[in-house]
Amino acid sequence: MTKYLAKIGLEMHCEVSETKTKVFSAARNEYSGSPNTNVRPLDMGFPGTLPVVNKEAVRLALMASIILNCKQPKYIYFERKNYYYPDMPKNFQITQETKPIPVGIYGEVTYECDDELKKVRVNNIHLEEDAASLDHFYDTSNIDYNRAGVPLLELVTEPDIHSAKEAVAFLEHMRSVYQYAGISEADSKKGQIRCDVNVSLMDASLDETDPNNWGTRAEIKNINSFGGVRDAINYEIERQTEILENGDEVLQETRRWDEESGTTIRMRSKVDAIDYKYFVEPNIPKYKVTKEWLDEIKASIPELAWNRKQKYINEYGLSSYDAGVLVKEKDISDYFEECVKLGIDVKQAANWVSVNIIGELNKEDILIKDFYLTPEMLKQIIDAVNKGILSSKQAKEVFNKAILEKKEPKNFISKDNAQISDKGELTKIVVEILDNNQEQIVQYKGGRDNIFDYFVGQVMKMTRGKANPVLTKEILHDELDKR
Ligand code: ADP
Ligand code: MG
Numbered sequence: 001m002t003k004y005l006a007k008i009g010l011e012m013h014c015e016v017s018e019t020k021t022k023v024f025s026a027a028r029n030e031y032s033g034s035p036n037t038n039v040r041p042l043d044m045g046f047p048g049t050l051p052v053v054n055k056e057a058v059r060l061a062l063m064a065s066i067i068l069n070c071k072q073p074k075y076i077y078f079e080r081k082n083y084y085y086p087d088m089p090k091n092f093q094i095t096q097e098t099k100p101i102p103v104g105i106y107g108e109v110t111y112e113c114d115d116e117l118k119k120v121r122v123n124n125i126h127l128e129e130d131a132a133s134l135d136h137f138y139d140t141s142n143i144d145y146n147r148a149g150v151p152l153l154e155l156v157t158e159p160d161i162h163s164a165k166e167a168v169a170f171l172e173h174m175r176s177v178y179q180y181a182g183i184s185e186a187d188s189k190k191g192q193i194r195c196d197v198n199v200s201l202m203d204a205s206l207d208e209t210d211p212n213n214w215g216t217r218a219e220i221k222n223i224n225s226f227g228g229v230r231d232a233i234n235y236e237i238e239r240q241t242e243i244l245e246n247g248d249e250v251l252q253e254t255r256r257w258d259e260e261s262g263t264t265i266r267m268r269s270k271v272d273a274i275d276y277k278y279f280v281e282p283n284i285p286k287y288k289v290t291k292e293w294l295d296e297i298k299a300s301i302p303e304l305a306w307n308r309k310q311k312y313i314n315e316y317g318l319s320s321y322d323a324g325v326l327v328k329e330k331d332i333s334d335y336f337e338e339c340v341k342l343g344i345d346v347k348q349a350a351n352w353v354s355v356n357i358i359g360e361l362n363k364e365d366i367l368i369k370d371f372y373l374t375p376e377m378l379k380q381i382i383d384a385v386n387k388g389i390l391s392s393k394q395a396k397e398v399f400n401k402a403i404l405e406k407k408e409p410k411n412f413i414s415k416d417n418a419q420i421s422d423k424g425e426l427t428k429i430v431v432e433i434l435d436n437n438q439e440q441i442v443q444y445k446g447g448r449d450n451i452f453d454y455f456v457g458q459v460m461k462m463t464r465g466k467a468n469p470v471l472t473k474e475i476l477h478d479e480l481d482k483r
Contacts, residue, residue, distance in 0.1 A: 004244065005204040006237050007214055008167055009159035011196040012174060015130060015150050016060050017184045022149035023129050024051035024094060031146035043148040045090030050283050057151040060183045061127040062289070063297050064153055065104025067177055068122050073101035075288055078281040083274065086143055087131040095128035097278050102126030111173035113166050120170055121158040128152050159198060164233035168226050171195070176305040179330040188225050195223045199236040201244060216250045220264050223257045232257040236264055308333055316346045325354045331368045332358065338375040344382050352378060356399060372403050380409040388421040389413060421468040423475065430475045433458045434483065441483055452476065
């Protein structure tokens with residue numbers, strides 16, 4: 001049996017959500033409202049309308065290009081990709097082909113997969129407009145033009161990815177780049193990320209850097225979740241392996257991922273590929289990209305997840321694993337940084353955020369921005385722990401109560417509940433109890449070890465459970481030894 005190496009190339013589409021308006025019209029850059037309420041004549045392809053390039057969208061696209069170590073163009077051009085489809089009322093999409101250069105070509109991305117660093121070459125990254133969205137029902141389809149013209153970045157990788165796991169790690173890395181750089185929320189639940197996945201198998205004993213050794217690829221279109229990408233790749237590797245094992249040939253074709261059956265389904269052969277008749281968009285003059293502008297954009301790139309992770313490891317002394325958990329989502333990392341800014345001990349903050357808070361977000365399936373407990377409120381709990389007012393068990397209870405009742409933790413923290421951790425105070429209580437239990441002391445000294453627990457119980461009873469248990473036992477041992 002031949003051993004196969006999977007070659008996977010991704011075309012990752014991510015909407016640029018952080019501009020005010022669409023990429024070529026003045027409509028707001030959002031489409032969550034009622035259908036067809038956020039549409040300008042240009043978005044509908046009305047005759048006589050002209051596109052106006054959104055400079056902020058180009059700036060963010062160039063920022064992505066710089067982060068991906070791509071080569072940037074001297075001029076920005078746009079091109080028409082001509083086709084007819086109801087989600088594309090102009091009958092063409094304004095996009096960028098690789099010639100002339102789009103916002104970036106020939107880059108390289110380093111990402112982590114299972115604690116190993118991997119590299120993927122970027123073929124190109126380009127800026128285009130999103131299409132409208134279609135909702136298909138049993139015998140009718142509804143169309144919503146709100147999404148038409150939302151800025152979209154398409155990133156095309158070389159087939160340097162070798163497994164579903166690597167593909168997902170790469171996509172997670174890119175999501176984090178887009179979020180940290182302030183380019184996009186990159187939320188696949190909102191449909192902001194969609195991928196085409198290209199998969200082929202080659203003989204693993206051959207040199208993978210030589211494209212002549214690559215196998216025939218299948219392209220799976222328009223997968224809208226990372227789980228879908230993972231499953232589609234695994235399915236496709238299995239399907240192609242079977243074909244090759246039977247001595248047959250993999251066909252070059254376009255397939256689609258069918259979530260329900262968990263399979264990919266043939267759409268069309270790649271041989272009769274559509275000719276889009278690309279040409280330079282005549283209504284958008286070419287636009288000079290100056291070195292000054294690029295320098296300015298470069299200087300404005302915010303701290304990315306990778307840098308934050310290094311900071312957490314080197315300055316805060318967190319483990320690589322813990323740091324990784326904290327930086328995975330920018331909003332969570334921001335929350336953690338806010339805690340540190342408020343003066344919460346770094347390790348305590350890291351622990352509370354990565355265990356209790358992330359646990360709660362996962363359990364409730366909510367985002368941290370919708371989470372009731374603010375860093376200030378978390379501080380109330382942690383301060384109370386550090387002052388010995390709350391035991392760690394009580395702290396967790398206060399945490400749960402605060403989020404359940406949506407009331408600040410301080411309402412549930414009172415000095416009356418304070419744990420007694422004062423050695424002098426506890427010693428007094430222990431001595432009093434021992435004085436009143438002479439008979440039990442004799443039994444204990446006579447070898448009945450379990451009487452010790454009886455004494456602990458007496459201390460707890462007297463303090464209504466507030467005695468620090470570790471300290472109580474320590475004092476009991478000392479005082480019993482003296483008798
Ligand atoms: P197309 O326009 O037909 O989609 P491209 O040349 O733009 O073709 O390639 C699209 C994607 O296919 C890229 O991500 C590329 O890395 C990937 N790709 C090309 N050849 C292979 C192959 N043999 N196996 C897997 N992926 C491939
Ligand atoms: Mg393609």
